[in-house]
Amino acid sequence: MNEQRKKLSEKRINMSLDEVDVRIIYHLYEDFKVNTLLVSFHEKRRVLSTLEGFKEAFYVANTYTPPELAEYMMQNLSEYKRNLPLALGIDPREIRFLITAVDMDNLAVCEQSYEEFKVFCLATAGAKDNAMRAGLDVTRYVERDGDVSAIGTINLIILTNATLSEGAMARAIITATEAKTTALQDLNVKSTYSPQYQATGTGTDNMIVVSGKMGKPLRVSSGHTKMSELIAFATKMAVTEALKKHDK
Numbered sequence: 333m334n335e336q337r338k339k340l341s342e343k344r345i346n347m348s349l350d351e352v353d354v355r356i357i358y359h360l361y362e363d364f365k366v367n368t369l370l371v372s373f374h375e376k377r378r379v380l381s382t383l384e385g386f387k388e389a390f391y392v393a394n395t396y397t398p399p400e401l402a403e404y405m406m407q408n409l410s411e412y413k414r415n416l417p418l419a420l421g422i423d424p425r426e427i428r429f430l431i432t433a434v435d436m437d438n439l440a441v442c443e444q445s446y447e448e449f450k451v452f453c454l455a456t457a458g459a460k461d462n463a464m465r466a467g468l469d470v471t472r473y474v475e476r477d478g479d480v481s482a483i484g485t486i487n488l489i490i491l492t493n494a495t496l497s498e499g500a501m502a503r504a505i506i507t508a509t510e511a512k513t514t515a516l517q518d519l520n521v522k523s524t525y526s527p528q529y530q531a532t533g534t535g536t537d538n539m540i541v542v543s544g545k546m547g548k549p550l551r552v553s554s555g556h557t558k559m560s561e562l563i564a565f566a567t568k569m570a571v572t573e574a575l576k577k578h579d580k
């Protein structure tokens with residue numbers, strides 16, 4: 333099957349970030365219909381992924397895997413990570429992506445800005461079957477060899493025009509995680525395993541933070557900084573909207 337036949341259609345998402353292109357691509361993988369949120373950059377960006385650590389990449393993505401493909405994907409994860417980019421015509425070495433059971437049609441995109449700084453959060457979220465309370469709920473999975481699961485239930489891609497140091501990118505994950513938890517609390521989402529308690533996340537959440545190219549690197553993004561405020565507000569709004577879309 334050639335690449336043109338694999339790509340069925342696409343929908344562009346307009347965002348006010350220079351040299352960034354964002355689209356939802358509707359395509360095929362092994363004859364299954366999937367869709368991928370694809371963020372493309374004109375030049376490589378520094379990326380921090382909770383799945384793959386620090387990398388430089390031309391693309392980041394979030395891919396919807398339908399239920400009929402999910403079991404095959406989890407049993408053949410390395411193959412899936414290699415072949416999915418190829419289905420989009422992308423070298424697997426140039427992309428960092430997340431995987432989710434949430435359709436990209438339920439994507440939420442929220443922006444926050446202050447003077448020259450901009451932050452976007454692109455979120456997919458579902459918490460009906462996998463919500464957990466950290467520090468309370470226990471798990472039966474023990475990871476020793478390979479992956480337990482790479483499917484993300486709340487997946488976040490954080491984009492900014494500002495240049496971030498590696499430390500600031502790492503700290504952004506704390507800020508976004510706290511904001512995600514705030515959204516779950518405000519919606520009164522309960523743990524699937526301990527329904528009397530509020531959830532703090534799900535068991536398969538993942539995140540990508542992408543540094544921009546503007547100005548000198550920001551060395552910190554702790555809670556008292558404007559960058560942290562923008563990340564937190566954008567994330568809380570996006571997660572709230574995404575949960576409402578997917579979980580109704």
